[in-house]
Amino acid sequence: MATPLETRQRRIFGLFVALPLLVYLALFIGPTVYSIYAGFTNWDGIDPPRWRGTRNYTRLVSDPQFITSFGNTLLILFGVGVAVFVLSFSFMLILRDMRGKGFVRGVIFMPHIVSPIVLAIFWGFLLRHDGLLNAAIVKMGGQPVAWIGPKSAFLMIMVALVWTSTGFYVAILMAGVDRIPKYFYEDAELAGASAWQRLRHVTLPLSWDVVGVAAVLWTISSIKIFEFIYAFGAAGGYMPPDYEWNTAVFVYGVTVGGANPLNRFGYASASAVLMLFLVTALVALLRRAMRREAVQF
Amino acid sequence: MKRVIALVALTAAVITTTTACGGATDSADPGRDKGSTEFTYWSMWQEKEPQAQVIKAAADSFTRDTGVKVTIQWHGRDVLKKLAPTLRGKAAADLVDQSINQLGSTLASSRRAADLGSVYDMTVTGEQQKVSEVIPAKYHPHLKDRDGRFYLVPYAVASEALWFNAARFPEFANAAPTNWEGFVAALDAVKAKGIAPLALDADNVGAAEYWPLIALIRAVGPDGMRKLAADQDGAAWDDPRVADAAGKLEHLVKGGYFAAGYDAGQYPAQQNAWAQGKAALILQGSWVPSESKSYAAPGFSYSSFQLPAINGGYDGVSANFFGFAIPRTARHGDAAGKFIAYFLNKSRLEGIATKAESITPREDIPAPASLESLQQALRDGQVYPTAAGIGLLYGKWKSSVLQPGAQALMQGRLGSQAWVAEMKRKTVEYWKAEG
CATH class of the missing domain: 1.20.5 (Single alpha-helices involved in coiled-coils or other helix-helix interfaces)
Structure with a gap:
């Protein structure tokens, strides 16, 4: 009762x-x-959706712009991802024993607070042909470099994404590492463990769950990256050049991005659903791969 | 991703709510006087823009003269995106304005625009002439939908041209090149003086597209351009004139005619550099003078000439229209139609030239000085619809095949032969996939 x-x-x-x-x-x-349903239809957002079966999907895999966008999304996910994690770990190891680490952490974290649009504009000022970096190079007697030419523009976007994302993951990893009691390290040091061994046998196992969460967070957020690329590449009412697109920009491009016919919501939904499945699969895989016995301390 | 899904869903929600209000099928005939005492205008301008002020002043005096109340909402360039969800029921606006591409794709191509034939038959308020007489007849075919009905009344005409500073390059003002060979010779002469002949913001999809698009039209004409877009078997791309035009562009790209860094900058860096005198010519839309004037070198005198025909090909002038349309399901289309006839009165439309620095469709309104040369070209030459109309007819092909391709050619990623082969392959594949 x-x-x-x-x-x-x-x-x-x-x-x-x-x-x-x-x-x-x-x-x-x-x-x-509803998007899953819309992905099987032809829908302009005004008239009722018309059933199209799987044709949106077969069209997607042969659409050069989608293929480029998909490839770029994977480059961000894995390329930028690996760079962010290598850098974050390095920063974490350096900062762990450093004095004034709070300040340094704050500096690295800064870009994460600033709007991606502001950062994209700054990145453009820095890298474009008549930008700050080339001005400096010319002043020192060099030749201007085509930083954001068609072959290098996406690489520069990736570098910028590393720069803007690292601080966030340093903060998360450090929060995980900071709660590891000092005496584990003292003990390891007395036993003659090298820095690499301390990382391998103390830091990693004791912060493993935090690393896992960070990896999942990156997977989900990297696929949604949009503002930075759009603000960096779009100009005069036009979409960014398509070698700079990722799938989020693609979805925008085929719906409200200004190309005729406007509002291909069915097609865009198909691409969004595809990416949703990709994220779900990757997160499930990651969770499985990162599964460890939790270490109590 | 979630944001996009949410956006899609939000649109869905808006649509279901608006469609629940009833799918109206009756169409607004602006010619049938329903005695409306008000109408709603959704504008493509922001309230502070000069165009907005000109239209606002006309709307105020329209209300004073006729007693018809005008409700204006300044939506900016996204006006039709906002209007679209309301089009299934009674349209939220009785009068809208935008470019012909936007009005065509949102309203006319899906038959959601009112037939403005009756507005063209109206007498311009305060004048003797009809609307159809003040809008030059050569524009008429380009202002109709595929059923041959007028859906747009323009108040501004834009175009593209090669722009230059007449104070610094009087040779172009005195005798502009009339064929391609003469054009390249003129560029060589500029180059010999140590000035970059051409500026181009190649990162801007639209600016990069102008070169191949207009060069192809110069070679095969607007009809030929439409055939290239709609080419299902690739035969049109095998036309030797296409390869020739592409080769001529490759010569410009590889020959160092474009200013340093044109392929690694950010729009409008090159346009501004051009305005400061760092390059002689820029192929751009007629908005260039007003966009670049705050950067222009002292004494800059804007003038323009048309990209010359290739091998005696087509030398018409493109016309891009900005103007009014009335949604088919508008409640007060009659009042909106009267306002259009009222606004086209010379004294009112003049503001578009004097204050908004644009060319009006009326030939008796002189263009601002910076656009005089272009107005003359429009008056004297043949006129073809902007991009030969492929933006409306084959928009998806234009954005997914032509634009990326144009950029590849102009950035030098593809040579002309490889480019033609690629365009042919992608066009055939495109039509196969579209079915």
């Missing part, structure tokens, strides 16, 4: 859960399910 207090608590619990659940269903689950 539940006490009146328990009954009341249960009722309040139900109310507290029901409201957010409703909002979540209406604004997130519903639209996601």
Whole structure:
């Protein structure tokens, strides 16, 4: 027999859960399910969707712009991802024993606070042919470099993404590492462990769950990157050049990006669904690969 | 990704709500006087822009003269994106304005635009002439939808040209090159003086596209350009005139005619450098004078000439229109139609030239000095619709095949032969996939 207090608590619990659940269903689950449906249709957002079967998907895999965008998305996910994690680990190791690490961490974290649009504009000022970097090179007697020419522009975007993302992951990893008690390291040092061995046998196992979470966060957020690329490449009302597109920019391009016919929401949904499945699969794989016995300390 | 999905969903939600209000099928005939005492205008301009001020002043005096109340919403360039979800029911606006490409794709191509034939038959308020008489007849075919009905009344005409500083290069103002060979010779003469002949922001898809697009039209004409776009078996791309035009562009790219860094900059860096005198010519739209004037070298005198025909090919002038349309499901289309006839009155339309620094369709309104040369070209030459109309007819091909291809050619990533082969292959593949 539940006490009146328990009954009341249960009722309040139900109310507290029901409201957010409703909002979540209406604004997130519903639209996601609808996009899966829309991916099989031809839909301009005005007329009712017309069934198209799997033709959006077969069209996608032969669409050169989608293939470029997809390749670029993978380059960000894996290329930028690896660079961010190598850098974050390095910073973490250097900063761990450094004095004034709070300040340095703040400096590295800075770009994460600034709007990606501001950063993209700054990146352009820095790298374009008449930009700051080339001005400096010319001043020192060199020749200007085509930093953001058609072959190098995407590489420069990737470098910028490393720069803007690293601080965030340094912060997360350091929070994980900071709670490892000092005496483990003292003990390892007394036993004659090298820096690499300390990382391998103390730091990594004891911060493994944090690394896993960071990897999942990167996987999800890297596929959504949009603002930086758009602000960096779009000009005069036109989309960025298509060698700079990732799939998020692609979705924008075929819907409201200005190309005729506008609003190919069915096609865009198909591409969004494809990416959703990719993220889901990758996250599931990551979780499996990163699964370890949690170490208690 | 989630944001995109949410955006899609939000649109879906908006649409379901608006369609629930009932799918209206009756169409607005601006010619049938319903005695409307008000109408709503959604504008492509922001309130502070000069165009907005000209239209606002006309709307105020329209209300004073006729008693018809005008509700204006300044939406900016995305006006039609915002209008689109309302088009299934009664349109949220009775009058909208945008470029012909935008109005064509959002309204006309899906038959959501009102037939403006009756507006063209109206007498311009305060004048003797009809709307169809003040809008030159040579524009008429380009202002109609595929059923042959007018859907747009322009108040501004834009175009493309090679722009230069007449104070510094009087030779172009006195005798502009009339054929390609003469053009290249003129570029060589500029180069010999140590000045970069051409500026181009090749990162800007639109600017990069102008060169191949206009060169191909110069070689095969607007009809030929449409055939290239719609080429299902690749035969049109085998035309030797296509290879020739591409070769001529490759010569410019490889020959160092474009200013240093043109392929590694950010729009409008080259345009501004050109305005400062670092390059002689720029192939751009007629908005260049007003866009670049704050960067222009002292004494800069804007003038222009047309990219010359290739081997005696086509030398027409492109016309890109900005103007009014009325959604088919507008409530007060009659009042909106009257306003159009009112606005086209010379004294009111003049503001578009004097304050907004644009060319108006009326030939009796002189263009601002910087656009005089272009207005003359439009008046004297043959006129073809901007991009030979492929933006409206084959928009998806234009954005997914032509634009990336144009950039590859102009950035020197592909030589002309490889380019033609690639364009042919992609066009055939495109049409196979489109079915």
